[in-house]
Amino acid sequence: MTLSTELELQAFVLLRLGDRRFALAAHHIAELVAPSRIFRFPHRTPKVEGVILRRGRIIPVCDVGDILIGKSVLARRFYLLAVRNYITQKEWVAIPVTGECELINAELTPAGESDAPHVSGWLSHNGEVIEVLNLDALTPGPAPTPRHRPAPAFVEARP
Amino acid sequence: MSSAPTKASSSARSEQIILFRVAGQLFAISSASVQEVRSVDSLAGSSAEISAPTLKKVRHTVQRGDKALFVVNGAAHFGLPQTPGGLVFVLRRTRTALLVDGIEKMTSMTRLQSLPSAFCREERAWYRGLTALDQTVIPVVSPEGFLTPEELALLDSVTAAQESSEGGTQIPQ
Numbered sequence: 373m374t375l376s377t378e379l380e381l382q383a384f385v386l387l388r389l390g391d392r393r394f395a396l397a398a399h400h401i402a403e404l405v406a407p408s409r410i411f412r413f414p415h416r417t418p419k420v421e422g423v424i425l426r427r428g429r430i431i432p433v434c435d436v437g438d439i440l441i442g443k444s445v446l447a448r449r450f451y452l453l454a455v456r457n458y459i460t461q462k463e464w465v466a467i468p469v470t471g472e473c474e475l476i477n478a479e480l481t482p483a484g485e486s487d488a489p490h491v492s493g494w495l496s497h498n499g500e501v502i503e504v505l506n507l508d509a510l511t512p513g514p515a516p517t518p519r520h521r522p523a524p525a526f527v528e529a530r531p
Numbered sequence: 532m533s534s535a536p537t538k539a540s541s542s543a544r545s546e547q548i549i550l551f552r553v554a555g556q557l558f559a560i561s562s563a564s565v566q567e568v569r570s571v572d573s574l575a576g577s578s579a580e581i582s583a584p585t586l587k588k589v590r591h592t593v594q595r596g597d598k599a600l601f602v603v604n605g606a607a608h609f610g611l612p613q614t615p616g617g618l619v620f621v622l623r624r625t626r627t628a629l630l631v632d633g634i635e636k637m638t639s640m641t642r643l644q645s646l647p648s649a650f651c652r653e654e655r656a657w658y659r660g661l662t663a664l665d666q667t668v669i670p671v672v673s674p675e676g677f678l679t680p681e682e683l684a685l686l687d688s689v690t691a692a693q694e695s696s697e698g699g700t701q702i703p704q
């Protein structure tokens with residue numbers, strides 16, 4: 373392998389949903405944690421199940437199974453905590469996965485025009501062609517309008 | 532990647548909150564936002580029916596002083612199963628009274644985390660944020676989030692139409 377091709381390799385985390393594997397750029401991944409209690413409360417955003425509490429941080433759980441494999445991920449083994457970019461800040465989201473995750477280095481083939489918005493590219497690993505996910509398109513969030521002003525991540529309670 | 536949140540310092544200000552239930556779901560509201568807590572029975576004499584077919588969460592108004600407040604059914608507002616409701620919170624600085632099942636307890640919170648941005652629909656108006664109490668996450672409701680300006684305008688027009696045609700009707704005891 374030449375130096376030039378080595379430099380094109382990027383780190384990805386492979387995750388499993390049902391029978392399929394997908395990839396996320398490793399720099400988006402914060403933690404892989406065992407499933408914990410989901411706190412549910414009324415809301416109207418599709419694909420958000422509720423929140424988990426992780427070391428004092430409240431993290432939304434986004435079930436992306438419907439989009440990626442056509443059904444919800446019920447038998448979950450881990451939550452992949454990933455960093456999602458919003459307009460002016462980054463926040464963690466929890467993605468339920470059904471199997472072990474794996475860190476690999478691979479070369480990214482950018483997505484084409486015909487690919488879905490949640491696909492940022494493709495990689496080849498052990499003879500398998502794997503979708504690299506665009507978390508910002510895959511998980512819900514506000515429409516990117518300049519008028520959106522997100523609240524700070526933490527605010528002290530008012531007396 | 533952002534760093535983990537720092538713990539609230541012991542000097543952090545706290546906010547008194549009321550934990551209440553609607554259809555089994557626990558919510559919190561700042562006690563400073565609640566002007567009055569009344570039983571449904573005690574308000575029956577000062578309430579009137581209102582019929583806005585497109586806004587079924589409001590079925591009654593209640594007269595408090597010179598103001599008519601719209602009674603929002605908490606279960607209908609949040610899309611929860613209907614329950615009879617036992618208490619009404621008269622919310623300060625709003626034209627809303629909130630029908631809830633009951634109060635769980637009063638307590639205080641020292642930290643309110645903003646609603647994660649993944650929640651991007653009406654709930655952004657419903658909640659001030661989330662708080663963690665005893666390893667449980669509880670949504671903290673926004674008193675202004677129960678009726679939008681458009682809904683208030685609709686209710687005002689319905690009230691005016693009813694008053695001009697027949698006047699208010701009392702809730703049957």
